[in-house]
Amino acid sequence: MSVVGFDFGNESGVVAVARQRGIDVVLNDESKRDTPAIVCFGDKQRFLGTAGAASSMMNPKNTISQIKRLVGHQFSDSELQRDLKSLPFLVTEGPDGYPLIHAQYLGEMRTFTPTQVLGMVLSDLKSIAEKNLNAVVVDCCIGIPVYFTDLQRRAVIDAATIAGLHPLRLIHETTATALAYGIYKTDLPESEPLIVAFIDVGHASMQVCIASFKKGQLKILAHSFDRSLGGRDFDEVLLKHFASKFKDEYKIDVYQNARACLRLRAGCEKLKKVLSANPEAPLNIECLMDEKDVRGLIKREEFEEISIPILERVKKPLEKSLAEAGLTVENIHSVEVVGSGSRVPAIIKILSEFYGKEPRRTMNASECVAKGCALQCAMLSPTFKVREFQVNESFPYPISLSWKSTATDLQNGAVDNQQSTIVFPKGNPIPSVKALTFYRPGTFTVDVQYADVSELQAPAKISTYTVGPFQLTNDECSKLKVKVRLNLHGIVSVESATLLEEEEIEVPVVKESGKDPTKMETDDIHTDPATSSIPDSDVNMQDAKTDAPEAENGVPETGDKPSQTETDKKVEVPKKKIKKTNITVSEVVYGGLPALELQKAVEKEFEMALQDRVMEETKDKKNAVEAYVYEMRNKLHDKYNEFISDPERDQFISKLQEVEDWLYEDGEDETKGVYVAKLEELKRQGDPVEQRYKEHTERGTAINQLSYCIDSYREAALVADPKFDHIDIAEKQEVLNECMEAKAWLIEKRQHQDSLPKHATPFLLSAEVRKKAEALDRFCRSIMTKPKPKPAKPAMPDAPSPASSQGGESQSQGPDNTNTCDTAESGEELPSADQRPMETDKSETAPS
Numbered sequence: 057m058s059v060v061g062f063d064f065g066n067e068s069g070v071v072a073v074a075r076q077r078g079i080d081v082v083l084n085d086e087s088k089r090d091t092p093a094i095v096c097f098g099d100k101q102r103f104l105g106t107a108g109a110a111s112s113m114m115n116p117k118n119t120i121s122q123i124k125r126l127v128g129h130q131f132s133d134s135e136l137q138r139d140l141k142s143l144p145f146l147v148t149e150g151p152d153g154y155p156l157i158h159a160q161y162l163g164e165m166r167t168f169t170p171t172q173v174l175g176m177v178l179s180d181l182k183s184i185a186e187k188n189l190n191a192v193v194v195d196c197c198i199g200i201p202v203y204f205t206d207l208q209r210r211a212v213i214d215a216a217t218i219a220g221l222h223p224l225r226l227i228h229e230t231t232a233t234a235l236a237y238g239i240y241k242t243d244l245p246e247s248e249p250l251i252v253a254f255i256d257v258g259h260a261s262m263q264v265c266i267a268s269f270k271k272g273q274l275k276i277l278a279h280s281f282d283r284s285l286g287g288r289d290f291d292e293v294l295l296k297h298f299a300s301k302f303k304d305e306y307k308i309d310v311y312q313n314a315r316a317c318l319r320l321r322a323g324c325e326k327l328k329k330v331l332s333a334n335p336e337a338p339l340n341i342e343c344l345m346d347e348k349d350v351r352g353l354i355k356r357e358e359f360e361e362i363s364i365p366i367l368e369r370v371k372k373p374l375e376k377s378l379a380e381a382g383l384t385v386e387n388i389h390s391v392e393v394v395g396s397g398s399r400v401p402a403i404i405k406i407l408s409e410f411y412g413k414e415p416r417r418t419m420n421a422s423e424c425v426a427k428g429c430a431l432q433c434a435m436l437s438p439t440f441k442v443r444e445f446q447v448n449e450s451f452p453y454p455i456s457l458s459w460k461s462t463a464t465d466l467q468n469g470a471v472d473n474q475q476s477t478i479v480f481p482k483g484n485p486i487p488s489v490k491a492l493t494f495y496r497p498g499t500f501t502v503d504v505q506y507a508d509v510s511e512l513q514a515p516a517k518i519s520t521y522t523v524g525p526f527q528l529t530n531d532e533c534s535k536l537k538v539k540v541r542l543n544l545h546g547i548v549s550v551e552s553a554t555l556l557e558e559e560e561i562e563v564p565v566v567k568e569s570g571k572d573p574t575k576m577e578t579d580d581i582h583t584d585p586a587t588s589s590i591p592d593s594d595v596n597m598q599d600a601k602t603d604a605p606e607a608e609n610g611v612p613e614t615g616d617k618p619s620q621t622e623t624d625k626k627v628e629v630p631k632k633k634i635k636k637t638n639i640t641v642s643e644v645v646y647g648g649l650p651a652l653e654l655q656k657a658v659e660k661e662f663e664m665a666l667q668d669r670v671m672e673e674t675k676d677k678k679n680a681v682e683a684y685v686y687e688m689r690n691k692l693h694d695k696y697n698e699f700i701s702d703p704e705r706d707q708f709i710s711k712l713q714e715v716e717d718w719l720y721e722d723g724e725d726e727t728k729g730v731y732v733a734k735l736e737e738l739k740r741q742g743d744p745v746e747q748r749y750k751e752h753t754e755r756g757t758a759i760n761q762l763s764y765c766i767d768s769y770r771e772a773a774l775v776a777d778p779k780f781d782h783i784d785i786a787e788k789q790e791v792l793n794e795c796m797e798a799k800a801w802l803i804e805k806r807q808h809q810d811s812l813p814k815h816a817t818p819f820l821l822s823a824e825v826r827k828k829a830e831a832l833d834r835f836c837r838s839i840m841t842k843p844k845p846k847p848a849k850p851a852m853p854d855a856p857s858p859a860s861s862q863g864g865e866s867q868s869q870g871p872d873n874t875n876t877c878d879t880a881e882s883g884e885e886l887p888s889a890d891q892r893p894m895e896t897d898k899s900e901t902a903p904s
Contacts, residue, residue: 058193059437060185061429062221063229064177066124066260066288067396069093071185072426074434079236079427082188090422091184095120095176097159097166101671102664104180116144116314118159123177125260126170127215128208128514128647131155135284135513142292142321144314154647162667171211171649172657175218179661182219194222197433199425202228202263202452203281205514206504207647209547214649218661224436226545230254230265231449232428233394234274237419239431239445244271251277253377253388255407255415256425257397260286264373266381266388275448278381278483280373283513287328287397289366290359294324297362298339298352308345316345331356332399360402370406380483391415394424449486454478454507455518455548457492457540459500462533478507480542488542489551495533499524502538504548519645521550526639536639553639670728677731682719684735685712688742698814699748708741744817751818755809758825762802765829769836770795782844791836798832 059074068090071082084091086106096108096119103111112119122143129136131149140147146158156167178198185193198221200212209226216223227235233254244250249268256263262285266277298320299310310316323341330337331354339352360367378384391407393415398404407415420427432447434440458476479490494500504518523538534555541551649657689712692705700708715723715734723730772780773788773795780788802825809820 058185058189058191058195059430059434059439060189060193060196061199061232061426061431061433062178062181062196063199063232063423063426063429064093064124064174064181065258065396066122066286067093068259069177069181070423070426071181071188072423072430073185073189074430074437074440079430079434081423081426082184084184085187091181093121093123093177095123095173097161099160099163101668102161102176104176104668105184113315113318116318118145118161120145120157120159120168120173122260123170123173126155126157127174128170128205128211129155130515130647133513138284144318152647169649169657171215172218172661174211174215175657175661176664178215178219178221179665182221194220195224195433195437196221197225197227197232197429197436198223199229199232199429200226201261201281201283202230202265202279203261203283203511204546205453205512206518206547207514207645209545210645210648213545213547214654214657217654218657223545224433227429227432228265228276228279228449228546229258229425230256230263230279231267231274231276231447232426232432233392233419233424234265234267234276234428235431235445235447236424236428237392238267238269238274239443241269244269246271249275251383251387251389253374253391253411255374255391255393255395255398257393257395257400257403258286259288259396260284262286262370262373262395262397264377266377266383272444273446273448276450277383278377279450279452280377280380282369282373285366285369286395287325287400290328290363290397290400291321291325293363293366294327294354294359295321297354298324298350301352302344302350306348306350308348308350310345313345319344327354328359329399331359332401356401363402367402367406370403371410374407374410385411388413392419393417394419394421396422450483451480451486451488451542451546452482453512454482455480455484455542456505456507458503458505459494462496476505476507479540480548482508484542486542486546487544490540492538492540494523494536494538496523496536497533499526502550504540504550515646517646518548519643519648521644522642523550523553523639526555526637549643550641553641555637555639557635557637558633674726674728674731677728677735678719678723678726681715681731681735681738684738684742685716685719688712688738692745696745696749699752700745701815704745704815708745711738711741748814748816748818751822752814754822755818755820755825758822758829759802759806762798762825762829762832765833765836766795766799766802769832769840772840780840783839783842787839791839794832794835798828801828 061072061074061079063070063072069092070090072079073082081089083089084106088106091105092109094105094108094112096103096111096115098111098115098118102108108119112121122139125139126136126147130153131147132153136155147155148158150156150167150169155170157170157173158165158167160166182193196216198212198216200209204212212226213223233256234252237252237254238244247270249270252267252269254265254267256265260283262282264280268275268277295317302320303309308316310320319341323339327337327339334356336353336355339354340350342349344350378388388411391411391413393404393407394417398421404415431442435442435445435447456476456478458474461473461475477492479492480488500523502521502523504521505516506512506514506518509516523536526534526536534557537554537556539551539553540548542548689709692700692709715738718734723734769791773791805820805824809818812819
């Protein structure tokens, strides 16, 4: 199971993986830790990530960036319209009111939804993780901004599905930062919480989070944000400044040229980074527009002055987060700053003045979110054992349910035909489940919507759920329990609906004749509560619990039944039972991607990925042909010079030149198969030359090995060495004969080979020589390595008779504790083996 965390930003993405030693940030193909979130559409394939960034200047209108700002927004959104003015590609309104991206791909204009493009970005990040892990990546955790709406969260889930990913959780970026900060701390208090403020100033937004830490626990107290306050806003300020300046000085308008605008924006971004560490910074761009070189200079004070409208917005999220958490500045223990836009000195100055303490940078500003996501994924995965650390997340928006009132509702005090209630208030824990009771005569609908849209750039209504149909047992309204879930991703849905019906059943109850009737009734009610009717409040509380198993007819099964006396009687007593029936719930998400469209998007992504792979393989084959032409042409005049005849060389060089000309003319745009065939055609001429060179360099080594083998076995068979005395002379002669035959074969072959020129086809191949050496070694080794015969074991002397053992002569003790006797000094004759009784071997039975 993969344990991967993805942080897809507005400008770039970071991938972190969990390993046994900790969390690592993965490097891409260019050995960089962050990858541009860019998709560039070409005439034959897509270019993702770093390849897309390299192509963006040459193909700006088909290069899609800033995709995080487009996902989940309606086209009429004022914030989206403001962003579109700075984007070089074409975006129009789709039939559903949401944006469509237009790009030239495979020679024709195509349209893509922002969710599809986001899926391409995630697919690129996934491939980076898979190359690093050398395994398929499916399960992951993805960081999202805290201000993402329900629709935007669903769009991220859909984009992950398109990329072939399965998110275990969508975690807020500030929460991931807080998790990466707190899980490694070993000095967290156990009683009084440690309050830390996290400020994330990214490329396009600012997020503030107040977190409370205790030992093994993280709790989010408050969130606040500004969706359009980030590093890119400072870039835009610089862009406007220099665009106006260049218009006056150089009479050029960069806004009329998409490529010039991109180049100036990239230059302003570098300028901003230089100003973060220097009091002033120059701007020099060659041939920006109309073949004019431009120059500029700006000081930090001037930069901060033109950025005042942006800097004035920084304090508002800071104040709001403290107010929602019910804290003051004095309660904040420390301030942690992250995000690429947080490096602007003016922002750090504002934070220092507001909190009264210097902000700290204990974490990597660009990687902490991805690391926190990987940690969360490791905590949810059974693959890794992570330190116990509880994450208590809160939801940033209040969610309500609304429905149409019935006549009964109006009689009970409803003031209009539409009723609503807040199900998940602001700051509600994630995940969470709530149950609501409805009394309805038939099918009805429930709307899920935001209770307050003042902070949102989105419609109030999220989704509509239809509950039913269901059958009624009587003419009255039925009682239904509707379960609403806020899941780990922060997505709200009506999970299920249950119809609750009361029905009477006859339950046999044993009555004893000698029992007091009043006492008997009281005892029955006390000992058998399951058979009594359950009030509504009890049903509400039991809705979230698992139903206890019941015996037939709703009576709980017990252990041994008491024996009945003759005076006992069975009486049928009517009891009430709650019958639960699951009701169908159908969902309609406004702006969401239908299941059929999602499946088509998955298939389309697979086709485009296949096209990209084919084109990459085609490029590799084309490069292989080109490399072979250059390499072989150089070698023919160098190390292959003696191994090819002059006419053959001239012909081969002419062929190489012909292929080179073809590559840059007709062969510039061919299929993979054509390049493969062209390379094979060249190798049919080049391989024999390479083979002759290879044989020449390897033949000497093979001949030396065979000569050594012949000399070694010949010497062993001739020299009178005691270790070979046990080998029969006839067998030694066979070894000598085999060595002489191999020697003669080698001399004959070698003489023939030496008579040939180097450019001729080899007569003696190194493979033949090695094969001859192996055959000779196999034959001679079987003879010369025969083991010596084992020496005959000496006969064991007979054991002495009892009489001789009592004669007082000393006896030697053998190493195996068996008494042995070399001579019979008593003068008595030892019995022979057939005269002695059977005895067991003392060497086996005697104790050591």
